[in-house]
Amino acid sequence: MPLRYLEGVPHTTIRIPDAQKPRLVDGFDRIREEFGLPGAFPAEVQREAEQAASRPPAGEDRTDLPFLTIDPPGSMDLDQALCLEERAAGGYRVWYAIADVGSFVRPGGAVDLEARTRGETVYLPGGRVPLHPPVLSEGAASLLPGEVRPAALWCVDLDAEGRTVGVDVRRALVRSRERLDYEYVQTAVDTGRADGTLRLLAEIGPLRLALERARGGVSLPTPEQEVVREADGYRLEFRTPLPCEAWNAQISLLTGMAAAQLMLDAEIGLLRVLPPADPRDLAKIRLVAAALGVAWPEGATYGEVVHGLDPKIPGHAAFLHESTVLLRGAAYVAFNGEPPRQASHAAIAGPYAHVTAPLRRLADRYATEVCLAVAAGEPVPEQVEEALVVLPDQMRKAGGRSGGVERACVDLVESFVLHHRLGEEFDAAVIDVTEGRPGGQVQLADPAVIARCDGDALPLGERVRVRLVRADPNTREVRFTRIS
Numbered sequence: 001m002p003l004r005y006l007e008g009v010p011h012t013t014i015r016i017p018d019a020q021k022p023r024l025v026d027g028f029d030r031i032r033e034e035f036g037l038p039g040a041f042p043a044e045v046q047r048e049a050e051q052a053a054s055r056p057p058a059g060e061d062r063t064d065l066p067f068l069t070i071d072p073p074g075s076m077d078l079d080q081a082l083c084l085e086e087r088a089a090g091g092y093r094v095w096y097a098i099a100d101v102g103s104f105v106r107p108g109g110a111v112d113l114e115a116r117t118r119g120e121t122v123y124l125p126g127g128r129v130p131l132h133p134p135v136l137s138e139g140a141a142s143l144l145p146g147e148v149r150p151a152a153l154w155c156v157d158l159d160a161e162g163r164t165v166g167v168d169v170r171r172a173l174v175r176s177r178e179r180l181d182y183e184y185v186q187t188a189v190d191t192g193r194a195d196g197t198l199r200l201l202a203e204i205g206p207l208r209l210a211l212e213r214a215r216g217g218v219s220l221p222t223p224e225q226e227v228v229r230e231a232d233g234y235r236l237e238f239r240t241p242l243p244c245e246a247w248n249a250q251i252s253l254l255t256g257m258a259a260a261q262l263m264l265d266a267e268i269g270l271l272r273v274l275p276p277a278d279p280r281d282l283a284k285i286r287l288v289a290a291a292l293g294v295a296w297p298e299g300a301t302y303g304e305v306v307h308g309l310d311p312k313i314p315g316h317a318a319f320l321h322e323s324t325v326l327l328r329g330a331a332y333v334a335f336n337g338e339p340p341r342q343a344s345h346a347a348i349a350g351p352y353a354h355v356t357a358p359l360r361r362l363a364d365r366y367a368t369e370v371c372l373a374v375a376a377g378e379p380v381p382e383q384v385e386e387a388l389v390v391l392p393d394q395m396r397k398a399g400g401r402s403g404g405v406e407r408a409c410v411d412l413v414e415s416f417v418l419h420h421r422l423g424e425e426f427d428a429a430v431i432d433v434t435e436g437r438p439g440g441q442v443q444l445a446d447p448a449v450i451a452r453c454d455g456d457a458l459p460l461g462e463r464v465r466v467r468l469v470r471a472d473p474n475t476r477e478v479r480f481t482r483i484s
Helices: 018-035 041-056 110-118 134-138 183-189 196-214 243-266 279-292 302-307 313-326 362-375 382-421
Strands: 067-071 079-088 093-097 123-124 128-131 146-160 164-180 226-231 233-238 267-273 331-336 425-433 439-442 449-454 461-472 476-481
Touching: 018 382, 041 110, 041 134, 067 093, 079 425, 093 164, 093 196, 093 362, 110 279, 110 313, 110 362, 110 382, 123 382, 128 146, 128 196, 146 243, 164 183, 164 243, 164 362, 183 196, 183 243, 196 243, 196 302, 243 267, 243 362, 267 279, 267 362, 267 382, 279 302, 302 313, 313 425, 313 439, 331 382, 382 461, 382 476, 425 449, 449 461
Parallel strands: 067 164, 449 476
Antiparallel strands: 067 079, 079 093, 093 146, 123 128, 146 164, 226 233, 267 331, 425 439, 425 461, 439 449, 461 476
16 A cells, blocks of 8 residues: 555646557566566466456355445556445444455365466556456456455444444455546546445545544655556556545555554564664755755644645655655564564554555465454464465565566656657756755656656755656666756
């Protein structure tokens, strides 16, 4: 679950002509090879997945609950479905159905062993490298509308302020009624047409965001680039998120926090942790804020400062980019016995676990199995215990590879769309500089590019005029130099 919400950045669309598409696709293929991404699933894995998909689902019938999913248009690997209710005693009840991948995948089986080598689904503009065979991830295990599906069904009760007051999780059969996208949800809320779950999402989401800020959590409104494939090519844009995306993310986050507490109480599990920021880094960021004119009132937390920023403003964008150093170092930690000393996630300001994306991330399936056993008062299966030992290293490698692929794809598209514009001048904002070294990083609004810029004493957080001096699709390098 990403912690950065991309707010307030107008996006620019760049289309690649059909005649140029083959060259770009070749570049994506080179990236696949460079990072050693796996190809088609072995026959044994595919066969086992098809057999699992053909078995009729079983479990407690909760198809009475009117679930819906909220995902980007065209998504087929649907991990989560939600149903929100008001409690008679006051507050809210969150029903959160998570695809029960464990009911299809046998620990130690062919699908499981293949998933352990992949770690997580890797997304490229030209397609994806899935964690599981599509017959499961986009078929029998996906929470597609109108289909009865096995799920890990979380029931999280909240008080009127959105605080968690009760948690349960069990296996059940569910059926999603609707597949919605973010634009539809936001429009329904904005026009007053939202009812049921959507109306309550617009109440619970802001409550949870307020609680996040109060406990010192951080959701960075950092501009990010996104490569999107279209019928006539690709576009590169700074994506503008909608408020409902942050609300929906809060439902996932509260479930991950509930899962972490279950595992900590049982003294067995898999956490996602992030150590507190180094005081030296925090002191540096305070100096950056002062230099950029970002207000940091006495006693305010970093999260409270971030909440009021607008990444459309160059100084704010530079501060957000510089301050990501405070959120580096996230890792998985497994334990069986005494909980780890560092059991908290600094950006969430509390314990947290990944459990809401098992179709796309290996760790979630195993953490969910722990939670199901704990909630049922049963021992954690031995094969799950054994897997916990090696999962942190497997996920570290998978996450590093996925992040590298994502950056390489953006670099490729940046260099490709700019390679014919060498020598042109652009307006840019300086978003990163390194003390004692010349140059830094600049962010262009049009086209949507973040790249290296040469020049002495680049003014952090200010606008400059730059010239494009390098854009090489073969090396995926883009470089500017300051001219004023």
